[in-house]
Amino acid sequence: MADKKHYISRSESRAIAKENSRAIRHFEKLKKRKCKPEEYTTVMQDDHNIVEFDDLHTYFFSDAGTVKAVNGVSFSIPEGSTVGVVGESGCGKSVTSLSLMQLVQAPSGQIVSGSIRFKASLFKRDARGRKIPVYETVTDADGKEQFKLDAKGRKIIKKNELGGNVYEMEDRVVDIAKMPVDAMRSIRGREIAMIFQEPMTSLNPVFTIGNQLDEVGLLHIQGISKAQVKAHSIDMLKLVGIADPEGVYKKYPHELSGGMRQRVMIAIALLCNPKLIIADEPTTALDVTIQAQILDLLREIKGKINGSIMLITHDLGVVAEMADYVVVMYAGKVIEMGTAEDIFDRPLHPYTIGLQKSKPTVNEDVEKLYCIPGFVPNPIDMPNYCYFRDRCEKCIEKCAGEYPGYIQVTPTHKVACYLYENAKEDGDAK
Amino acid sequence: MVKYIIKRLLLAILILFGVSLIIYFLLRLMPTNVIADNYRISHSNGGASEEEIERGLQALLAAYGLEDNSFFGIIRGYFLWLGRFLQGDMGESFKYGASVQDVIGQYMWLSFGISFAALILEMIIAIPLGIKCAVNQYGKLDYIATILCMVGIAFPSFFLGNLFIKWFAVDLGWFETGGLSSGISPDAGIAYVIDILWHLVLPMSVMIILSIGGLMRYTRTNTLEVLNADYIRTARAKGLSEGKVIYKHVFRNTMIPLVTQLSFTLPSLFGGAMITEQIFALPGIGNQAYQGLLAGDIFLAMGYNMFLAVLTVIGVLFADLMYAVVDPRVKLGG
Numbered sequence: 001m002a003d004k005k006h007y008i009s010r011s012e013s014r015a016i017a018k019e020n021s022r023a024i025r026h027f028e029k030l031k032k033r034k035c036k037p038e039e040y041t042t043v044m045q046d047d048h049n050i051v052e053f054d055d056l057h058t059y060f061f062s063d064a065g066t067v068k069a070v071n072g073v074s075f076s077i078p079e080g081s082t083v084g085v086v087g088e089s090g091c092g093k094s095v096t097s098l099s100l101m102q103l104v105q106a107p108s109g110q111i112v113s114g115s116i117r118f119k120a121s122l123f124k125r126d127a128r129g130r131k132i133p134v135y136e137t138v139t140d141a142d143g144k145e146q147f148k149l150d151a152k153g154r155k156i157i158k159k160n161e162l163g164g165n166v167y168e169m170e171d172r173v174v175d176i177a178k179m180p181v182d183a184m185r186s187i188r189g190r191e192i193a194m195i196f197q198e199p200m201t202s203l204n205p206v207f208t209i210g211n212q213l214d215e216v217g218l219l220h221i222q223g224i225s226k227a228q229v230k231a232h233s234i235d236m237l238k239l240v241g242i243a244d245p246e247g248v249y250k251k252y253p254h255e256l257s258g259g260m261r262q263r264v265m266i267a268i269a270l271l272c273n274p275k276l277i278i279a280d281e282p283t284t285a286l287d288v289t290i291q292a293q294i295l296d297l298l299r300e301i302k303g304k305i306n307g308s309i310m311l312i313t314h315d316l317g318v319v320a321e322m323a324d325y326v327v328v329m330y331a332g333k334v335i336e337m338g339t340a341e342d343i344f345d346r347p348l349h350p351y352t353i354g355l356q357k358s359k360p361t362v363n364e365d366v367e368k369l370y371c372i373p374g375f376v377p378n379p380i381d382m383p384n385y386c387y388f389r390d391r392c393e394k395c396i397e398k399c400a401g402e403y404p405g406y407i408q409v410t411p412t413h414k415v416a417c418y419l420y421e422n423a424k425e426d427g428d429a430k
Numbered sequence: 431m432v433k434y435i436i437k438r439l440l441l442a443i444l445i446l447f448g449v450s451l452i453i454y455f456l457l458r459l460m461p462t463n464v465i466a467d468n469y470r471i472s473h474s475n476g477g478a479s480e481e482e483i484e485r486g487l488q489a490l491l492a493a494y495g496l497e498d499n500s501f502f503g504i505i506r507g508y509f510l511w512l513g514r515f516l517q518g519d520m521g522e523s524f525k526y527g528a529s530v531q532d533v534i535g536q537y538m539w540l541s542f543g544i545s546f547a548a549l550i551l552e553m554i555i556a557i558p559l560g561i562k563c564a565v566n567q568y569g570k571l572d573y574i575a576t577i578l579c580m581v582g583i584a585f586p587s588f589f590l591g592n593l594f595i596k597w598f599a600v601d602l603g604w605f606e607t608g609g610l611s612s613g614i615s616p617d618a619g620i621a622y623v624i625d626i627l628w629h630l631v632l633p634m635s636v637m638i639i640l641s642i643g644g645l646m647r648y649t650r651t652n653t654l655e656v657l658n659a660d661y662i663r664t665a666r667a668k669g670l671s672e673g674k675v676i677y678k679h680v681f682r683n684t685m686i687p688l689v690t691q692l693s694f695t696l697p698s699l700f701g702g703a704m705i706t707e708q709i710f711a712l713p714g715i716g717n718q719a720y721q722g723l724l725a726g727d728i729f730l731a732m733g734y735n736m737f738l739a740v741l742t743v744i745g746v747l748f749a750d751l752m753y754a755v756v757d758p759r760v761k762l763g764g
Contacts, residue, residue, distance in 0.1 A: 101667055181672075189669035196667075201660040205759055206682050216668045252758040268668065 084323030560649025
């Protein structure tokens with residue numbers, strides 16, 4: 001490494017800039033293209049999953065070179081479960097979730113390859129691309145079903161319990177990585193909702209809470225009246241445990257505390273009954289007592305909406321409490337995944353073991369908190385051996401070889417480490 | 431709110447007192463004095479002796495508190511002026527032979543009309559352009575607009591004004607070189623209005639080109655800042671269209687500093703564009719005040735500067751009030 005330069009020469013910098021602008025133009029064009037839904041329709045590998053990440057690569061084209069923030073991530077979120085994604089800052093866990101929403105900071109950040117399969121329920125369209133409404137029907141004297149007509153003889157569109165129009169829906173598995181932004185918009189907020197890390201800055205300071213809630217309802221529930229949206233928004237505020245929903249509805253974000261704002265964010269996320277909620281470090285910016293309340297709330301709502309949660313955090317305690325499955329990420333790759341019991345009771349990867357050790361515990365008396373030695377490798381020039389090798393205490397000869405593949409230790413537990421190559425053959429998890 | 435405004439107005443009185451004192455001192459230190467010049471000219475061929483003229487002049491100057499140029503003499507003169515000013519008498523403009531209020535009142539509206547129309551056009555062009563540039567940062571439009579704006583900012587008004595006169599008035603003959611009308615009588619109605627507008631095309635273009643750059647860059651910077659905010663990501667995560675994100679969530683936040691910035695233009699709105707008006711020989715307040723100042727018309731210069739000072743104070747107060755209107759986080763405390 002001694003001959004490695006710590007600067008970029010002018011010509012190198014120019015070459016990077018040229019390459020970046022070419023790549024960015026290419027991907028932006030793909031995102032803005034018009035295409036038929038068939039182009040991004042695909043099939044799930046396992047029908048029980050709601051989301052499947054498959055070899056996802058999300059890169060940032062920076063001035064210093066291409067940063068491979070997410071570098072071949074594959075995992076899936078089963079329906080009705082909570083999946084925790086853990087890892088230290090900068091390991092790509094947030095970028096993975098933003099890729100799922102197509103919200104990676106453009107233009108420098110782009111999904112380069114791989115696929116994100118999502119089981120969506122989309123509006124059925126007729127030949128001219130319009131939504132097909134469902135009409136009210138009555139059974140006439142002959143026992144035949146007929147359309148109910150209004151005073152002017154027009155068919156009446158069926159209303160759902162919120163007062164919105166009912167349209168014919170179809171279940172369709174889409175590949176979000178290939179979806180144009182236009183189509184993505186009907187999934188954002190309606191099918192997948194996101195709760196962000198910073199409740200203090202995630203709400204627009206110049207609009208009232210009510211305005212920001214109603215906006216989502218008016219956008220995604222067609223034919224709903226303003227009064228109905230307001231009633232629904234206030235219901236949601238009540239659902240997330242806000243004591244005075246009518247009062248909060250009229251308030252501005254700066255008049256609320258951090259915990260209240262995070263509750264409002266959750267209310268916004270719940271408004272359209274999404275199938276999947278992404279919670280990107282929802283408790284990091286809150287103090288400990290509020291953290292517990294918000295986690296309880298998330299667990300409670302998961303039961304109510306019958307959906308899945310993708311919980312991103314660096315707090316192992318949070319994951320232990322919430323998650324059914326855990327994915328451990330390091331430097332843009334998944335290094336270990338399994339059920340929560342697998343990861344907490346039988347961690348295999350030296351990094352996961354190190355993470356567990358560096359967690360502060362109350363009842364043990366330790367002089368100094370454990371910390372994993374060394375640093376994460378530079379994301380611009382990743383080595384092609386195991387990224388954790390230089391920091392690993394259990395490094396063996398084989399580690400000099402190329403990046404290890406996944407080893408299925410038990411049916412639910414996978415790890416990317418050479419240490420366990422033989423473990424599988426022996427049928428021994430330890 | 432009312433308490434806050436009253437407090438600010440009381441403070442404004444103190445500020446205006448200080449401002450007027452400084453301006454008065456500076457004006458009194460000028461070597462020219464239009465009263466003395468006019469008096470000498472009108473009495474030089476009347477047969478009166480030099481001594482008589484001097485005595486008459488001193489008496490006249492004493493009536494306005496201008497006879498003594500020592501420190502205490504100026505102080506005394508200042509309070510004489512202040513006393514009349516507080517009674518609503520801003521003094522006589524000797525250059526124009528009318529009271530200062532009348533001079534300002536007469537010429538102000540032309541300047542206001544020009545500046546106001548220019549400001550509206552400037553906003554219509556600069557704000558959307560700034561937002562467009564920010565959204566397509568480092569795109570073709572952004573680079574072109576930035577270069578043109580820099581050119582606009584870099585030109586001094588007298589240079590651009592003269593350049594325009596040379597190109598469009600002298601060489602091409604499309605517009606008039608200056609003035610407000612080419613002698614069509616006001617009775618001609620629509621033709622008269624068109625004639626005036628025709629004369630105003632060049633000066634207004636100069637004013638817009640010079641000021642558009644600043645506002646556009648300001649809008650662009652603010653928009654860029656807002657575009658990176660977390661709440662914009664939230665807005666996108668809701669599934670809103672890009673247009674709605676930009677024109678509702680981004681623009682409403684960009685507006686906060688813009689409103690403040692625009693409130694500060696109040697003095698220049700009424701005060702006229704001194705140099706531009708002069709180049710195009712427009713009878714606006716800026717040009718008239720400039721001529722008065724050159725001639726040493728102390729009371730006109732004093733009145734004009736106080737007029738600007740009052741407008742500035744009101745503009746700043748207005749900016750603060752508007753700030754509370756557009757940003758719900760701002761609460762004006764007493």
